[in-house]
Amino acid sequence: MDTALQSNDIRDVIEADRAHVWHHMSQHKPYETVDPKIYIEGKGMRVWDAAGREYLDAVSGGVWTVNVGFGRESIADAVRDQLVKLNYFANSAGSVPGALFAEKLISKMPGMSRVYYSNSGSEANEKVFKMVRQMAHRHHGGNKWKILYRERDYHGTTLATLAAAGQPQRREQYGPMPPGFVEVPHCLEYRGQYGDIDNYGERAADAIEAVILREGPDTVGLLCLEPVTAGGGVIVPPKGYWDRVQEICRRYDVLLHIDEVVCGVGRTGKWFGYQHFGVEPDFVTMAKGVASGYAAISCTVTTEKIFNLFKDDPSDPMSFFRDISTFGGCVAGPAAALENMRIIEDENLLENVTAMGERLLANLRVLQEKHPVIGEVRGLGLFCGAELVADRSTKQPVTEPEVQAVIAGCLAEGVIIGATNRSLPGLNNTLCLSPALIATPTDIDAITAAIDIALAKVFG
């Protein structure tokens, strides 16, 4: 660690934080007696806290974001150069990095053609919902306004995206929710709802069709899905699922929105998660890894066909997408995103993700043989989960304090891991791993070695 802060300054920072900062997703009572955690510096996959302690970060900045690792001077330089040239103009006008990044991004997304900039995953998703509602008014005579989302998926923290949350604990106490959001069943075979069948993926997709038929196909405009469910338990849809989903969407003229906020820009070993499955979405949203947290940026990407619906009648003053995101005009975002993408290409990080992801899964499977508490291991690329169960035959989940004890055990070993958190009652029992795309074999082995020790400590 190379910090200019002296210990007295750090004490002041901690006290200022304790007195004035309201942390995300945090119960603050413990901070009355325990110092809040403050990270001070990062390099590669390592971060240092206020006490100077070093950690290996297996969750890319806590919430699967810092995909190219910490301390990237070339991204900082690109952002700085852009900021001193022109830091901002409202995105009703264009910008140099905005245009160049859109072109570069679209080159990775055959079939897509338009990029709408905003600042967070929630915002990017909400833009899609607004587009769908506007299309319902303008093109479907007020029909096709319902938005389907899947049990266990998450799409953000605003009220509309919470209404689309398949994670009841995220929503609880924040109602009433906006109307028109309808849940379809999850597709996690390990927690199978359809018995022990061969074609689980197709069966799970058919459950979506049943919801469309129940609601009335003329009322349903959009199906919003994560390519691999993230915070709902790292769920890779079973074989056959996506083909059938696409077929159903086409049959009932339901637009398909893939939320790539976590999986997008390399996390799964392809540029986008959906590209593993051969699906052709109508909307794709992304945020976190787009600029690896070096600047705030999110993108709502769609096809020329959808885009054209918003310019079909220039004489109608209400026909265009009447939406704005002030900071969607911050050019630090696309400037950082361009450099982020260059790094992924030049350092062959997609290939690294595939190789290291296989190593991570293989290591976790070895741990599964050793620790009966690991009920299932799943993942795609550098995005893996291990579901912990008290009893393999009944699949009864372990308790949340036990899961938290495993996380604390890893932290004691100097490794930061995550777990499903305040998502599904009784099912916050999956350890989550999303190391940076630059992870080496040594990093991967260190992560699973820490989990091994922590599991032994907590479960014997």
Ligand SMILES: Cc1ncc(COP(=O)(O)O)c(C=O)c1O
């Ligand atoms: C799949 C998914 N979509 C959307 C979001 C919301 O993104 P943000 O927190 O940037 O609003 C998240 C955040 O974790 C996410 O995991």
